[in-house]
């Protein structure tokens with residue numbers, strides 16, 4: 001029987017002359033709350049795009065619930081993406097549509113629900129993230145934190161099995177960040193999703209993560225539980241946790 005969850009084996013990805021991923025191995029079990037850490041530019045967003053099939057690896061395999069993502073047909077990819085939702089780094093809302101329409105769009109694209117049901121579910125997703133009153137607002141009228149929450153509403157409205165968050169707290173004040181972290185935790189519990197949170201914010205990581213991976217120089221250089229991460233005394237994971245420019249991780 002095929003393994004449930006995401007299994008990344010020996011994945012490499014190069015853009016032009018730049019080798020971004022160089023033999024990445026990582027397993028994310030169903031129901032896990034996984035955090036992927038790494039300095040800026042190490043390929044964290046690229047990894048998320050590989051998982052959902054937005055990019056193809058040069059080498060290696062990516063299995064989701066036993067299905068080989070790079071090998072999927074267009075139809076297969078479309079089916080796979082219905083089980084995934086991605087919360088993009090900047091929220092990625094369409095500025096010309098209301099917040100409610102942005103959320104409803106995901107349902108219009110992926111389901112054949114009746115109009116009433118689409119609106120009802122979009123409203124309900126917005127209230128789950130505390131934006132019950134913002135259906136008719138334009139994205140430009142929202143603060144950064146509200147845009148992130150609207151992005152989360154758009155992700156959960158299709159009721160995915162996997163929720164991938166790309167830097168959900170970057171650029172937010174500590175209070176709004178904490179609210180987003182607790183929202184992620186609550187959604188994990190309420191929706192029973194497998195979540196993958198890419199971040200370099202350790203406060204966020206400790207709040208939302210149960211397993212941690214650190215991506216550096218194209219490879220996973222740490223993979224372990226929260227307790228194992230907390231207990232590391234040296235090496236790249238300890239340096240990353242402490243936010244020190246001295247150690248095996250190069251600042252530039």
Ligand SMILES: Nc1ncnc2c1ncn2[C@@H]1O[C@H](COP(=O)(O)OP(=O)(O)OP(=O)(O)O)[C@@H](O)[C@H]1O
Pocket residue numbers: 015018020038039040041042043044045046047200
């Ligand atoms: N489509 C692309 N074409 C060319 N280069 C790309 C592409 N996507 C990513 N890269 C390069 O790959 C590297 C990793 O990018 P990525 O966005 O995954 O970093 P990141 O770890 O998410 O960083 P950050 O924390 O700043 O978001 C960068 O050097 C980037 O320029």
Ligand SMILES: [Mg+2]
Pocket residue numbers: 044045046089166167
């Ligand atoms: Mg990124």
